[in-house]
Amino acid sequence: MRDRIIVVCRSCEKPYVARLGTDDTLILPVGGKQCPCGGEEFDRLEADEGSIRASEDTLRAADDD
Numbered sequence: 364m365r366d367r368i369i370v371v372c373r374s375c376e377k378p379y380v381a382r383l384g385t386d387d388t389l390i391l392p393v394g395g396k397q398c399p400c401g402g403e404e405f406d407r408l409e410a411d412e413g414s415i416r417a418s419e420d421t422l423r424a425a426d427d428d
Contacts, residue, residue: 374402
C-alpha cells in the first residue's frame, strides 16, 4: 500500500488525500496531473502538536498509474 498524504492545490486551495507513487510522485484521487481548477502545483500539509502548516516543497502530480 502506498503512503497517503494531504496536499492542497496552490491555485484554489482545495485539499486532497493523495498517494505517493513508488518514485515519490504525487497521485491525485481525481486522476491525471491537475486539480479540476487546472492547478498543477500542490503544497504538502504537515501537522504537529495541533498546528497544520504547508511544507516548503512544491509537489507536482503524476499520471495515475
